[in-house]
Amino acid sequence: MPAPNKTIRRSLLVTSAVLSSLALAAPAAVAAPSPSGSPSASPSATPPASMSTVGGTRLGQPGTQVNLASGVPVLPKDVSARSWIVADAESGDVLAAHNAHWRLAPASTLKMLFADTLLPKFPRDTKHKVVPSDLAGIGPGSSMVGIKEEETYTVHDLWLGVFLRSGNDAVHVLSAMNKGVENTVKDMNEHAEELQALDTHVVSPDGYDAEGQVSSAYDLTLIARSGLQKKDFREYCSTVTAKFPGETKKDKKGKTVRKPFEIQNTNRLLAGDSDVPVYQGIAGVKNGNTTNAGATFTGVAERNGKVLLVTVMKPEKDEHNEVYKETARLFDWGFKAAGKVQPVGELVPPRGAAPAGAQPGANPSGEAGGSGDGGGTAGTGAKPVASAPAADGSSGIGTALGITGGVLVLLAGGAFLVNRRWPLPDLVRRRTRP
Numbered sequence: 001m002p003a004p005n006k007t008i009r010r011s012l013l014v015t016s017a018v019l020s021s022l023a024l025a026a027p028a029a030v031a032a033p034s035p036s037g038s039p040s041a042s043p044s045a046t047p048p049a050s051m052s053t054v055g056g057t058r059l060g061q062p063g064t065q066v067n068l069a070s071g072v073p074v075l076p077k078d079v080s081a082r083s084w085i086v087a088d089a090e091s092g093d094v095l096a097a098h099n100a101h102w103r104l105a106p107a108s109t110l111k112m113l114f115a116d117t118l119l120p121k122f123p124r125d126t127k128h129k130v131v132p133s134d135l136a137g138i139g140p141g142s143s144m145v146g147i148k149e150e151e152t153y154t155v156h157d158l159w160l161g162v163f164l165r166s167g168n169d170a171v172h173v174l175s176a177m178n179k180g181v182e183n184t185v186k187d188m189n190e191h192a193e194e195l196q197a198l199d200t201h202v203v204s205p206d207g208y209d210a211e212g213q214v215s216s217a218y219d220l221t222l223i224a225r226s227g228l229q230k231k232d233f234r235e236y237c238s239t240v241t242a243k244f245p246g247e248t249k250k251d252k253k254g255k256t257v258r259k260p261f262e263i264q265n266t267n268r269l270l271a272g273d274s275d276v277p278v279y280q281g282i283a284g285v286k287n288g289n290t291t292n293a294g295a296t297f298t299g300v301a302e303r304n305g306k307v308l309l310v311t312v313m314k315p316e317k318d319e320h321n322e323v324y325k326e327t328a329r330l331f332d333w334g335f336k337a338a339g340k341v342q343p344v345g346e347l348v349p350p351r352g353a354a355p356a357g358a359q360p361g362a363n364p365s366g367e368a369g370g371s372g373d374g375g376g377t378a379g380t381g382a383k384p385v386a387s388a389p390a391a392d393g394s395s396g397i398g399t400a401l402g403i404t405g406g407v408l409v410l411l412a413g414g415a416f417l418v419n420r421r422w423p424l425p426d427l428v429r430r431r432t433r434p
Contacts, residue, residue, distance in 0.1 A: 045082065045316070051101035052199055052218075056345030059100045059218060066096035067342040076329040080316040083217040084326070086334040089225060089300060089307040093343035095334055097217070100345070103199045104313050106215035107288030108143070108166045109296045110207035113200065113215075115162060115236070116227040117191040118178055124156040124232065134176040135169055139208040142168035145263060148247045157245055163236040164265045165244075166288070171206040181205060196348050197222050209292040217311040222347050224285045224298045224309055237284030240265050268324045269299055276321045279328050285309075287323070295323035301331055308334045309347075 053060035066075060075096060083099040094100070129152045138144075145160075145167030147153065153173070161170030175184040184205045192200040197219035203210035215223075227233040243260040251257050265271045267287050269279040281301040288296040294314035301308055310330045315322040 047082070047099040047102045051099070051103075052216075054101070054196055054198055055094060055218060055348050059094065059097055059345040062099055062102075064096070064098045065100070065344040067344060069340075069342070072341045073333055073336045076326075076333055079312075079326045079329060080322070081312045081314060081326055082316065083311075083313040084330060085217040085221050085309075085311050086330050086337075087221055087225075087309045087347055088338065088343075089228070089309045092225075092347035092349075094218075094345040094347065095308075095337055095341050095343060096330075097344060100218040101199055101216050102313075103214040103216050104296075105209060105213060105290065105293035106200075106207055106220060106313075107209075107290040107293035107296045108207040109220050109286050109288040109298055109311075110200075110202065110205075110213070110215060111162055111166065111171065111288075112220065112227050112237075112286045112298065113188050113192060113197070113202065113223045114171060114174075114184070114205050114207075115159070115233055116195075116223060116230070117188045118174055118184070119159070119227075119230055119232055122155045122174075122177060124154065124159070126155045127152050128155070128158075128173065128177055130173055134173045136172070137181060138168050138172055139204070139206075142206070142208060143266075144169045145244060146246075146261075147173060151245065151248060151258075153245060159232065159236050160239065160242045160244060160263065163286070164239060164242060164263045166266055166286075168206040168208060175205050192219070192223070194352060195219075195222055195226050195350050207288055207290070207293075209290045217313050218347075220296070220298045220313075221309050221311045224300065224311070225347055226350070227285070228300060234284070237286060238270070240271050267297075267299075268321050269297075269301075269327065273321055273324075276324045276328075279331065289323075297323045297327050299327050299331070303335045306335060306338045308338070310334065 047062040049062060051060045051062070058065045064075065066072075068074065079098075081098070083102045083104060085097040085100045086095045087093065088095065130147055130149050132149050135147065135149065143166045145162075145165040147158075147161065147167070147169040155174070155177075158170045158174050161167035162174070172181065175181045178184045178187065181204075185202050188202040188205060189200075192198075192202065197215070199214065199216035200219045200223075201212055201214050203213040207213075227237070241262055241264045244263045246259045246261050248256060248258045267282075267284065268276045269282045270284065272278040279299070279301060281303040283300050283302065285298045285300050296311075296313045298309065298311040301310075308331060310327050312323050312327045312330065315326050317326075319325070
């Protein structure tokens with residue numbers, strides 16, 4: 001069926017931006033890491049004088065980039081992160097940035113790339129019995145969800161472990177299902193290149209500190225935007241609490257039982273903490289923290305019809321939950337500045353983005369391992385309630401990031417063009433504490 005005229009006009013506009021961004025990206029591609037390369041994060045607190053220009057020349061300049069003018073609010077002064085970015089998730093406009101392409105250790109925010117790469121490969125109801133080799137090579141001190149050898153888990157269970165508890169054990173089991181860690185790293189690096197996340201080089205799929213493993217605030221934002229195209233990604237990254245299968249044991253009566261236990265999302269803007277309230281309109285995405293990387297975080301939130309992505313990497317302030325506090329300040333600024341500030345760059349589309357006039361084909365999988373509709377409740381007219389529990393007992397936003405019909409144009413070959421609307425319904429009515 002021919003695309004509506006309005007959609008065609010939007011596609012033409014987006015494609016024009018695609019061509020422009022690719023022209024800007026060309027010089028940076030030379031510096032992109034090869035899968036066999038060994039790039040490293042800057043060892044000092046000083047950003048490189050020259051960085052990638054993917055998304056615009058200003059994004060490759062060190063320091064803060066913003067177009068302040070009459071009516072544009074001043075950026076918050078108490079942001080100490082080495083690198084950060086504020087972007088419009090729908091249009092791709094970068095509203096402001098600070099050392100956006102500085103290649104730094106990503107910690108567990110790299111799990112967004114892991115998920116975006118592997119989610120389509122396995123149906124969520126696939127079962128897997130864990131063997132000892134599945135859990136080999138997990139770094140000491142890793143965050144774990146509590147997977148046990150010889151126990152059986154569904155792929156859905158494993159992804160809850162990845163997103164909520166940042167479980168490196170769940171990452172390693174899924175990697176084993178994907179022909180091993182080495183193959184998974186290869187897949188992730190190839191996917192990063194397709195997304196034009198050229199600052200990113202993967203060594204360990206779980207984000208555990210490893211020599212040469214780097215990403216950037218720009219890349220993590222680009223990766224999050226890609227992941228949010230997937231229904232299951234949206235569900236998992238926005239779930240606050242869930243039940244996770246426990247260990248099989250015999251109760252006092254000698255009966256074999258396997259009781260689940262509750263896990264909670266470690267994203268403090270989503271779940272809240274003693275010194276951090278739940279952020280109004282928050283809907284994910286992923287946090288991280290390691291010795292080398294410090295604290296890292298990418299978040300997505302909606303307010304008054306605007307959807308923003310914010311990434312913060314390695315705050316210099318050594319205060320509890322500082323990465324979330326600085327993210328919240330940047331979100332606050334972004335929502336006030338949206339529609340008033342001129343962008344300093346853009347989030348580029350994947351290399352495979354289709355040319356103008358391409359017709360929507362069979363939808364690529366919008367959910368893990370299956371033929372999805374690409375968006376929560378598309379076609380039903382229903383709007384999921386943010387605080388409603390999922391059918392499996394998990395609770396949180398669920399599919400609140402559901403993209404409704406006509407919002408996202410999914411094209412043959414897996415390319416996508418994001419049009420203007422990307423609603424996150426009902427998020428503002430979320431409870432203030434889980």
